[in-house]
Amino acid sequence: MQRQTLKTWLFLAPAGAWFLCMLVLPLVVVFVFSFGERGAAGGYVPAFTFDNFLNLGARWAAFKNTLTLAPTGTLICLLIAYPLAYFLALKTSPRWRTLLLILVIVPFWTSILIRSYAWIYLLGGQGIPSLLNALGLGNPRLINTPFAVLVGIVYGYLPLMVFPIYVALERLDKRLLEASSDLGSPPWRSFLQVTLPLSMPGVATGCMLVFILLMGEFLIPAMLGGGKVFFIGNALVDLFLQSRNWAFGSAVAVALVLVMLVTVAAYLRLTRRWAGGRDDVSLM
Amino acid sequence: MASLEISALTKSFDGQEVLRGLDLSVGDGEFWALVGPSGCGKSVLLRNIAGLVTPDSGTIRLAGRDVTRLAPAERDIAMVFQSYALYPHLSVAGNLGIGLRQAGLSRADTAEAVRHVADLLGLGPLMNRLPQELSGGERQRVAIGRAIVRKPSLFLFDEPLSNLDAALRVHMRIEMADLHRRLGRTTIYVTHDQVEAMTLADRIVVMNAGRIEQTGRPMDVYHDPANMFVAGFIGSPRMNFLDAGRLGRPGRHVGIRPEHITVSRVSGAVSGTVDHIETLGSETNLLVRTAELGFVTVRLFGHQEFAANETVHLDFDRQRELYFDAAGQRLR
Ligand SMILES: Nc1ncnc2c1ncn2[C@@H]1O[C@H](COP(=O)(O)OP(=O)(O)OP(=O)(O)O)[C@@H](O)[C@H]1O
Ligand SMILES: [Mg+2]
Numbered sequence: 001m002q003r004q005t006l007k008t009w010l011f012l013a014p015a016g017a018w019f020l021c022m023l024v025l026p027l028v029v030v031f032v033f034s035f036g037e038r039g040a041a042g043g044y045v046p047a048f049t050f051d052n053f054l055n056l057g058a059r060w061a062a063f064k065n066t067l068t069l070a071p072t073g074t075l076i077c078l079l080i081a082y083p084l085a086y087f088l089a090l091k092t093s094p095r096w097r098t099l100l101l102i103l104v105i106v107p108f109w110t111s112i113l114i115r116s117y118a119w120i121y122l123l124g125g126q127g128i129p130s131l132l133n134a135l136g137l138g139n140p141r142l143i144n145t146p147f148a149v150l151v152g153i154v155y156g157y158l159p160l161m162v163f164p165i166y167v168a169l170e171r172l173d174k175r176l177l178e179a180s181s182d183l184g185s186p187p188w189r190s191f192l193q194v195t196l197p198l199s200m201p202g203v204a205t206g207c208m209l210v211f212i213l214l215m216g217e218f219l220i221p222a223m224l225g226g227g228k229v230f231f232i233g234n235a236l237v238d239l240f241l242q243s244r245n246w247a248f249g250s251a252v253a254v255a256l257v258l259v260m261l262v263t264v265a266a267y268l269r270l271t272r273r274w275a276g277g278r279d280d281v282s283l284m
Numbered sequence: 285m286a287s288l289e290i291s292a293l294t295k296s297f298d299g300q301e302v303l304r305g306l307d308l309s310v311g312d313g314e315f316w317a318l319v320g321p322s323g324c325g326k327s328v329l330l331r332n333i334a335g336l337v338t339p340d341s342g343t344i345r346l347a348g349r350d351v352t353r354l355a356p357a358e359r360d361i362a363m364v365f366q367s368y369a370l371y372p373h374l375s376v377a378g379n380l381g382i383g384l385r386q387a388g389l390s391r392a393d394t395a396e397a398v399r400h401v402a403d404l405l406g407l408g409p410l411m412n413r414l415p416q417e418l419s420g421g422e423r424q425r426v427a428i429g430r431a432i433v434r435k436p437s438l439f440l441f442d443e444p445l446s447n448l449d450a451a452l453r454v455h456m457r458i459e460m461a462d463l464h465r466r467l468g469r470t471t472i473y474v475t476h477d478q479v480e481a482m483t484l485a486d487r488i489v490v491m492n493a494g495r496i497e498q499t500g501r502p503m504d505v506y507h508d509p510a511n512m513f514v515a516g517f518i519g520s521p522r523m524n525f526l527d528a529g530r531l532g533r534p535g536r537h538v539g540i541r542p543e544h545i546t547v548s549r550v551s552g553a554v555s556g557t558v559d560h561i562e563t564l565g566s567e568t569n570l571l572v573r574t575a576e577l578g579f580v581t582v583r584l585f586g587h588q589e590f591a592a593n594e595t596v597h598l599d600f601d602r603q604r605e606l607y608f609d610a611a612g613q614r615l616r
Contacts, residue, residue, distance in 0.1 A: 176369050182335075182356045193371075
């Protein structure tokens with residue numbers, strides 16, 4: 001028995017140490033800093049004040065952008081990824097499937113930085129707008145707008161949404177679909193009653209993954225938002241590296257963690273009720 | 285309820301012919317068993333009837349209506365899959381009721397029909413369980429229940445009992461017979477188990493390599509097989525096929541069932557030595573090595589003591605011998 005516990009601890013030790021040093025301690029530091037004050041030359045001076053939190057309103061735009069564009073981006077990713085994953089998992093022949101799946105990952109072989117530069121050009125004055133202009137469809141401004149950030153987000157995060165959904169659909173027992181059609185369902189109803197509910201775990205995973213990463217995103221808004229469409233991540237970079245107000249930056253970081261915890265908890269609640277187990281009450 | 289007429293049905297996969305022109309005519313309310321070696325096309329035939337695959341040519345008529353090109357949902361057929369294919373995300377009640385709800389039945393009528401079927405199959409206490417929380421036999425019953433609750437004109441069963449242990453199979457076999465008697469629906473039942481086929485069916489269809497070898501009442505197929513394939517496939521232990529020339533009989537092969545051979549320690553038409561003995565208590569099977577005829581299987585009733593390598597003499601019941609030509613066709 002004791003040997004067993006010792007073994008368990010030994011196995012857990014590296015991960016535990018990592019978790020402690022790289023996650024828990026920094027979080028504690030950030031939490032402590034968030035009640036401090038900015039030093040005269042920047043940095044942190046110990047204190048105990050709630051001013052930083054009361055000041056959060058100054059960064060309202062960043063919160064607003066993050067909390068609207070992250071969910072919107074997640075939703076658009078989902079709407080594009082689901083049909084794609086469905087096609088890959090259920091409609092392609094196994095011979096082509098591997099190749100097509102590789103094509104989904106290929107963009108990851110290039111740095112997101114380079115790919116974002118490509119989008120800067122595409123959405124900039126020389127790119128799509130000038131093309132539209134030549135076609136006589138007006139000259140809309142695309143770069144440095146929320147739309148540009150959304151395009152970048154969806155483009156960058158789509159594969160992360162495709163894969164969990166693909167895996168869920170791939171694992172779906174195809175015989176259930178036969179059973180469903182045999183029991184009198186037209187294909188669309190089989191989809192609603194069998195495919196969709198059984199792929200929900202993949203949808204939940206994909207949404208969670210994309211949403212959490214988007215909440216902390218800073219590169220894409222920085223490049224495609226041109227300093228006009230700010231995310232919380234950009235605010236943090238600004239506060240810690242430019243204005244060197246560590247205390248206020250910590251307060252923003254703590255607020256971000258709290259917002260994230262609340263939304264993720266709410267989301268988990270929702271999906272569990274929605275996808276988990278005996279939801280046939282609604283059918284009967 | 286309905287009759288089923290299949291004519292000249294063919295189906296190929298990737299250029300390989302799996303069904304090679306099948307004809308079948310199942311009367312209203314009859315119970316037919318479909319048997320044949322693995323890979324002969326039994327499941328493919330059922331899937332054609334259910335509409336899960338479309339035949340290359342031929343027609344399928346149900347109650348006089350041509351359903352060959354209809355979608356599965358429009359055929360009024362229910363299939364019970366070997367794998368059960370229960371919806372893992374729905375409870376037993378949900379699995380039973382889903383087909384009715386989507387057919388537009390009201391909530392109350394669905395609940396009523398589900399309760400009726402649950403009573404019929406003894407599923408009452410399990411209604412709120414998920415499939416993963418059921419035993420194999422219970423899942424089996426839910427799968428059957430899901431099919432019968434819709435009151436289809438035709439039932440298709442694809443080896444429904446093959447995943448169950450021996451005791452449960454016997455139990456479910458009796459329940460199947462009982463169910464058929466009560467519901468009286470036309471049924472096609474694929475099985476590997478000869479006892480199931482023999483005991484449940486009005487008619488047996490023996491398939492081989494995408495063709496029907498013989499159709500008939502269980503005892504007709506058993507006693508009066510059309511060819512060597514059927515004679516060898518039906519019956520266990522397998523029928524002996526012996527050289528007709530050496531026995532001085534007509535044709536090329538003589539077929540004789542192991543139970544139609546008598547063994548004597550004193551004298552007989554053919555002598556040999558006991559090579560292998562299987563003692564089952566209720567019967568004793570001997571594999572006898574003979575000089576003229578090769579190996580001969582003999583089935584004796586009850587528990588009989590023989591020693592390995594003991595010399596025995598065999599006599600064949602000539603009334604029961606069957607004769608086949610070189611192509612394996614029966615000579616009458
Ligand atoms: N979708 C398919 N694509 C290609 N070949 C198939 C397909 N379905 C069945 N086959 C082939 O058709 C043949 C008959 O298959 P089938 O499943 O009907 O056999 P079966 O008689 O049901 O065998 P078993 O008793 O083992 O279930 C097999 O050779 C199988 O490989
Ligand atoms: Mg089969």
